[in-house]
Amino acid sequence: MVTGDASFIKKINRAIIISKIIEHGMISRADLAKITGLNKATISVQAADLLEENLIIETQQEHKNLGRRPIMLSINNQAGFALGIDLDKYSITFTLSNLSGALVHSHSIEMETSEYDLILKLLAEQITFYKEKCSHAPYGLIGVVIGIHGIVNNDETIYFVPYHQWHNKNLKADLKNETGVNIIVENNANLCSFAEIVYKHYHSENLLSVSLYSGIGLGIMVNNKLLKGCDGYAGEIGHMIIVPGGLPCSCGNLGCWEQYASESSFMKQLSAAQNKENVTYEDLRVWFTGQDPVINRLMRDYIKFLAYGLNNIINLYNPEILVINSELLRLYPNALEEIEAKLTSTLGQYRKLMISEFGKNACSMGACALAIKNFLEVKELSFAFEESSK
Numbered sequence: 217m218v219t220g221d222a223s224f225i226k227k228i229n230r231a232i233i234i235s236k237i238i239e240h241g242m243i244s245r246a247d248l249a250k251i252t253g254l255n256k257a258t259i260s261v262q263a264a265d266l267l268e269e270n271l272i273i274e275t276q277q278e279h280k281n282l283g284r285r286p287i288m289l290s291i292n293n294q295a296g297f298a299l300g301i302d303l304d305k306y307s308i309t310f311t312l313s314n315l316s317g318a319l320v321h322s323h324s325i326e327m328e329t330s331e332y333d334l335i336l337k338l339l340a341e342q343i344t345f346y347k348e349k350c351s352h353a354p355y356g357l358i359g360v361v362i363g364i365h366g367i368v369n370n371d372e373t374i375y376f377v378p379y380h381q382w383h384n385k386n387l388k389a390d391l392k393n394e395t396g397v398n399i400i401v402e403n404n405a406n407l408c409s410f411a412e413i414v415y416k417h418y419h420s421e422n423l424l425s426v427s428l429y430s431g432i433g434l435g436i437m438v439n440n441k442l443l444k445g446c447d448g449y450a451g452e453i454g455h456m457i458i459v460p461g462g463l464p465c466s467c468g469n470l471g472c473w474e475q476y477a478s479e480s481s482f483m484k485q486l487s488a489a490q491n492k493e494n495v496t497y498e499d500l501r502v503w504f505t506g507q508d509p510v511i512n513r514l515m516r517d518y519i520k521f522l523a524y525g526l527n528n529i530i531n532l533y534n535p536e537i538l539v540i541n542s543e544l545l546r547l548y549p550n551a552l553e554e555i556e557a558k559l560t561s562t563l564g565q566y567r568k569l570m571i572s573e574f575g576k577n578a579c580s581m582g583a584c585a586l587a588i589k590n591f592l593e594v595k596e597l598s599f600a601f602e603e604s605s606k
Contacts, residue, residue, distance in 0.1 A: 226262075229254055231594045233262050234291075237272060238316065239418075239598045242288040244277075263289060270295050270354045271315075271592075291315050296355030296591065299346050300583025301339070301362040302404060302576070305379040305430040305480070308335075310342055311580035312350075315358075315588060317414065317599030322580070330380040336387070340394035347397055359587035360397050362387065363404035363579040365430055370448035372401040378466035379430060400586060405451050406442050407582030409435025411574060412539050414585040418598035422536040424529065425572070426453070427579075428522075428544070432474040434529065440596055454478065458524045476521035479544050485514055500547050515548060523558035530564035541572040 232252050237243055243251075245259050252259075266272040266289075275288045293314040302309040312321040325342070329335065343360055350357040364387075366377030374385040388401045409425035412435075417423055425435040432454030436443040444450050454474030455467045462471025475481050487495050489510050490503075503511040530538065545551040556569060572578055589597050 227593070229258055230262055230265075231592070233259065234266070234271070234592050235594045235596050237289055238291050241600070242275065242277070242290045244286045244288055246286075248289070293318070294353055296353050296358040297350045298358055298584040298587035298591070299343065299360045300407075300580035300587065301360065302579040302583070303335075303339075303362055304365055304404075308338070309576070309580050310346070311577070311584060312346060313581075313584035313588070315592075317581075317585055317588060317597070319577070319581070319584070322577075332380070332382055332385060335380075336390055336394070340391060343391065343395045343397055347395065355591075357397060358591040359400065360391075361400040361402060361407070361583035361587045363407045363583050364401060365404050365433070367449050367452060368401055368403045370444065374401065375449070400590065402583070402586065403433060403435075403448075403451065404579045405433025405435040406444070407435070407586065408433075408541050408572070408578040409437045409539075409582070410442065410586055411578045411582030412572065413437050413440065414597045415581060415599050416573065417537055418596070420537050422533075423539065424533055424535045424537070425539045425541055425578075426526070426529065428477065428479050428540065428542040429576070430478065430480045432478050432525070436533070453525065453529060456525060456528060458521065473521070473525040477518065477525055479542060482514065482518050482544060486511060489514060497543055497547060500544065504547060504549060519554050520558065523555055526555065527559060527561055527564055530559065530566050531561065535566050537568045537570070538566050539570055539572050541574070541578050543575050545571050546575055
């Protein structure tokens with residue numbers, strides 16, 4: 217039983233009610249009381265407060281039965297908007313969502329620089345643009361979360377970004393000074409795993425998400441919480457050495473997993489083998505469809521090295537769900553079957569292996585969801601993945 221002062225208990229009840237309204241999309245006061253175990257008077261008082269604050273709306277549901285039509289409560293999607301940013305090696309993706317987590321706008325900007333001050337200026341300009349774009353809403357831009365493809369401290373300062381060679385940057389404070397907006401900085405793989413929990417696997421107690429793009433990162437969700445380690449560095453699985461004395465890595469070691477199983481490493485090999493610069497996902501689609509022998513040979517090696525790392529992860533964490541986030545594997549026929557065929561250890565156990573449905577949207581989706589969770593001050597979120605237009 218939860219005990220504490222009245223304001224603390226009221227805050228807990230409010231969070232529970234908001235979470236259930238979001239989870240069900242539309243729900244009556246009576247059903248809220250049944251689901252939460254809270255009495256009807258508490259539900260009525262909380263609903264009145266949330267209506268006054270413009271955070272929820274009422275709708276009279278159509279039904280054919282005799283009697284009074286039930287009044288349904290739902291989140292006010294237009295009360296505010298969250299901005300998720302995926303700061304990758306060569307591009308920055310900006311994704312705007314409403315309070316139900318539905319994506320309402322997204323665009324990417326290609327980068328030709330790693331200079332911190334230039335990227336800071338670009339980010340500040342775009343955040344200011346979205347702040348003005350959302351100013352019509354009662355709560356405007358409720359928050360901005362940025363996914364970093366590198367190591368982020370628990371205090372949200374950046375410890376190291378290998379591809380940009382950034383060390384000890386306080387992007388959070390610098391952007392807050394420039395824009396006046398609340399900023400959260402988080403590791404991209406953590407955000408990908410958060411997206412999987414919020415949008416797809418919200419009943420999972422133990423989920424791992426491996427992201428395979430410019431590098432390799434591991435997001436670890438346990439009991440609906442990110443497992444980040446004592447300093448925030450947990451999950452840098454791409455720098456696990458799988459080939460002693462192997463290829464040099466930007467981290468300073470030799471033979472790191474991401475030099476063999478990240479999409480960027482595969483694209484470099486494929487570009488050289490096909491004698492074609494700037495290989496695209498459409499090129500991959502064509503080569504896979506045409507059973508190109510070069511790409512088939514490279515994929516066999518790629519799956520082999522990928523499985524080495526996945527075997528280690530499974531033995532370390534015994535996951536309920538292991539999600540692989542990779543556009544390459546989404547395009548490759550029979551990817552799961554070929555990967556699972558190489559996960560042959562009698563010791564390593566997992567319940568479900570899958571390729572993420574979200575692809576490169578996962579990081580920015582998780583970023584939006586985290587901004588909403590913090591704004592609403594709720595413990596848990598569960599969204600339906602839908603695209604909408606503003």
